[in-house]
Amino acid sequence: MRLDPRSLVLIAGRELWGLLRAPALWVILALSEGVVAWVFLQTLERFTALDAPRRVAGLTLELTLNVFGIAAVALLFAVPVLGIKGLSEEFRSGAWRLWGSAPVTPLAVLLGKYLALLVPVATLTALPLGMALTLLPLVALDLGTLGTASLGLFLAGALFAAIGLGVSAHTAQPALAAAGSYAILLALSVVGQAGAVVRSHGEGVFEWLAWNEHFLPFLTGLVRSQDVVYFLLGIGLALLLAKRRLARRIGS
Amino acid sequence: MTIETVLEAEDLTRHFGTRLAVDGIHFRLSRGEVLGLLGANGAGKTTCLDMLGGVLGSTRGRVWVCGLDLDEVPEAAKRRLGYLPEQPPLYPEMRVGEYLTFAARLRGLGRYQAVPAVAAAMARCGLGGMERRRLGQLSKGYRQRVGIAQAIVHTPALVILDEPTSGLDPLQSAEFIGLIQTLAQSAGVIFSTHRLAEASALCHRVLILQGGRLAGEWLAGSPEGLASAFATAQTPPEAIT
Numbered sequence: 001m002r003l004d005p006r007s008l009v010l011i012a013g014r015e016l017w018g019l020l021r022a023p024a025l026w027v028i029l030a031l032s033e034g035v036v037a038w039v040f041l042q043t044l045e046r047f048t049a050l051d052a053p054r055r056v057a058g059l060t061l062e063l064t065l066n067v068f069g070i071a072a073v074a075l076l077f078a079v080p081v082l083g084i085k086g087l088s089e090e091f092r093s094g095a096w097r098l099w100g101s102a103p104v105t106p107l108a109v110l111l112g113k114y115l116a117l118l119v120p121v122a123t124l125t126a127l128p129l130g131m132a133l134t135l136l137p138l139v140a141l142d143l144g145t146l147g148t149a150s151l152g153l154f155l156a157g158a159l160f161a162a163i164g165l166g167v168s169a170h171t172a173q174p175a176l177a178a179a180g181s182y183a184i185l186l187a188l189s190v191v192g193q194a195g196a197v198v199r200s201h202g203e204g205v206f207e208w209l210a211w212n213e214h215f216l217p218f219l220t221g222l223v224r225s226q227d228v229v230y231f232l233l234g235i236g237l238a239l240l241l242a243k244r245r246l247a248r249r250i251g252s
Numbered sequence: 253m254t255i256e257t258v259l260e261a262e263d264l265t266r267h268f269g270t271r272l273a274v275d276g277i278h279f280r281l282s283r284g285e286v287l288g289l290l291g292a293n294g295a296g297k298t299t300c301l302d303m304l305g306g307v308l309g310s311t312r313g314r315v316w317v318c319g320l321d322l323d324e325v326p327e328a329a330k331r332r333l334g335y336l337p338e339q340p341p342l343y344p345e346m347r348v349g350e351y352l353t354f355a356a357r358l359r360g361l362g363r364y365q366a367v368p369a370v371a372a373a374m375a376r377c378g379l380g381g382m383e384r385r386r387l388g389q390l391s392k393g394y395r396q397r398v399g400i401a402q403a404i405v406h407t408p409a410l411v412i413l414d415e416p417t418s419g420l421d422p423l424q425s426a427e428f429i430g431l432i433q434t435l436a437q438s439a440g441v442i443f444s445t446h447r448l449a450e451a452s453a454l455c456h457r458v459l460i461l462q463g464g465r466l467a468g469e470w471l472a473g474s475p476e477g478l479a480s481a482f483a484t485a486q487t488p489p490e491a492i493t
Binding site for chain 1: 302305306307308309326327328329330331333334335337338339340341342343345346354355357358359360402
């Protein structure tokens with residue numbers, strides 16, 4: 001299927017403006033900023049209160065594990081809410097008929113909406129990074145680890161956005177889309193624990209499915225190709241299912 | 253003078269699960285013609301128009317817009333049509349001018365072509381001075397006007413309107429009738445309605461749907477009135493002796 005970049009940019013622009021005008025985005029950003037800042041300050045306070053010999057990890061690692069970790073949780077809760085607006089609400093209000101009758105492909109519609117969602121994801125990714133960078137004049141931080149943690153956080157957010165959008169393509173009920181997104185994300189968060197229970201039977205499969213198992217190496221400064229592939233596969237699969245659903249709905 | 257066919261539907265059929273919503277409809281529409289779709293609730297009008305507008309796939313059958321197959325070349329075909337669904341497809345947070353510019357650009361107009369096109373569509377639909385109004389704050393009548401404006405902003409050869417006068421007061425309905433007559437000077441217009449008077453005043457031809465099937469057809473100027481044709485079409489065949 002052809003992808004017209006002009007339509008893609010047009011749809012992404014409209015979606016982004018729609019998100020920026022919705023109070024939901026600003027509330028989410030403000031809450032996330034508050035939570036991430038609180039954990040950042042707690043981490044600093046805990047770290048500075050310890051004597052050097054009692055510190056088990058450097059400041060950079062403390063920051064990535066705690067601050068980027070909580071930012072990932074904030075993304076997990078925030079991004080599906082924004083994703084629902086992308087499709088579910090349009091199916092309910094009938095606004096989707098505008099692009100259904102327009103000369104644009106379902107792929108362009110989906111990718112346009114997805115690109116728009118990546119802007120708040122990038123903004124939320126920048127929050128912990130920005131906070132950590134404010135310490136640079138005072139202490140030496142491992143910029144490489146901060147970079148990998150930011151990459152991991154962005155990939156995780158991109159996966160959450162794709163899942164949110166993917167689920168919202170399957171229902172015209174925003175509440176159902178939200179519940180479905182959270183159910184999938186929760187399952188992908190705890191499935192790694194199931195791996196520990198049944199380790200003797202199917203070693204590695206459950207851990208491989210868990211997003212957090214792939215996120216953790218990024219926080220420690222490791223970029224493993226298997227983790228990058230996991231996130232890209234997850235994003236691709238969610239978008240592919242959403243595209244198939246959209247194409248069926250608009251009959252092209 | 254040749255008659256240009258802007259819409260052709262062949263064996264148009266749509267199932268929703270086991271329910272047959274539209275069953276094997278054939279018809280043609282020429283440029284300059286106004287075609288009405290008349291039928292009771294659930295007759296299949298909206299499903300039929302959704303398929304013609306490209307927002308719903310057909311289970312069987314084909315649709316050509318200006319000779320272009322809607323399934324094979326959907327983008328090219330959709331560039332030539334404008335569709336107003338029963339519920340105007342609006343984004344409440346957008347302003348009127350901004351929304352119409354988006355609709356125009358979505359349908360292939362360039363940045364500089366969109367500006368005069370939006371101004372012209374707004375003037376035709378009585379939206380002068382409304383550019384900065386938010387869509388979410390408009391009355392039902394003005395939302396409907398914006399809905400029509402988005403359907404005609406790219407001057408399509410085919411205009412599809414699903415119950416454009418539903419929920420409007422008589423004065424607004426009269427304005428819409430005038431607008432549809434103007435549109436028909438340069439395009440083929442197909443619209444659905446419940447109102448017999450509106451259909452008989454506006455249409456060159458009316459297709460009467462019942463249970464998803466084409467149950468009758470009425471031509472303007474025929475001796476039989478539309479009301480009588482509609483009543484005949486609604487009568488089950490076994491009841492006619």
